[in-house]
Amino acid sequence: MIDQEKIKEAVRLLLEGIGEDPTRAGLIDTPDRVARMWTELAAGYEQTAKEPLSRIFPVESGEMVLEKDITFYSTCEHHLMPFYGKAHVAYVPDGKVVGLSKLARTVEVFARRLQIQEQMTGQIADAMMEFLKPKGVMVVLEAEHMCMTARGIKKPGSKTVTICTRGVFQDNEALQTRFFQMLGK
Numbered sequence: 001m002i003d004q005e006k007i008k009e010a011v012r013l014l015l016e017g018i019g020e021d022p023t024r025a026g027l028i029d030t031p032d033r034v035a036r037m038w039t040e041l042a043a044g045y046e047q048t049a050k051e052p053l054s055r056i057f058p059v060e061s062g063e064m065v066l067e068k069d070i071t072f073y074s075t076c077e078h079h080l081m082p083f084y085g086k087a088h089v090a091y092v093p094d095g096k097v098v099g100l101s102k103l104a105r106t107v108e109v110f111a112r113r114l115q116i117q118e119q120m121t122g123q124i125a126d127a128m129m130e131f132l133k134p135k136g137v138m139v140v141l142e143a144e145h146m147c148m149t150a151r152g153i154k155k156p157g158s159k160t161v162t163i164c165t166r167g168v169f170q171d172n173e174a175l176q177t178r179f180f181q182m183l184g185k
């Protein structure tokens with residue numbers, strides 16, 4: 001559960017830590033705003049992908065389904081800075097498919113937590129395998145990390161790409177190539 005009072009106290013301390021005055025007019029409501037923002041950014045801790053991935057429909061086709069360019073915003077657990085970009089989620093159904101908006105909901109469940117991009121990629125793939133039980137899953141995330149672009153080495157526009165394959169996608173070059181063809185890359 002999210003403890004709003006703790007977050008507010010932490011933000012006041014952070015402001016003092018950087019030499020600011022948390023009581024000045026421009027900052028007086030900031031701890032409260034930040035606490036409310038975090039209830040949204042950390043909402044994924046109280047959710048699982050079971051709910052969205054249970055809305056299934058039977059199909060006969062065993063052709064790959066790809067939902068691409070799912071925009072997501074997450075928070076890097078090393079710096080508490082945003083990383084954001086696109087998720088591309090594909091699977092080969094085994095008799096059932098899930099509503100397309102539910103793949104976006106699944107990405108959201110894992111994005112709304114403190115994350116490492118590699119871990120998030122695997123969590124999406126594993127949730128798909130666990131709840132939808134397709135023949136295989138392939139997930140690609142491409143994201144810009146503010147901790148890299150706004151500080152440190154400062155390379156705006158540079159992207160980190162992570163990939164995770166499960167089931168029939170593993171070690172299957174033809175299927176992976178088809179994924180990237182459908183992605184248009």
Ligand code: ZN
Nearest residue numbers: 076078079147
């Ligand atoms: Zn970071």
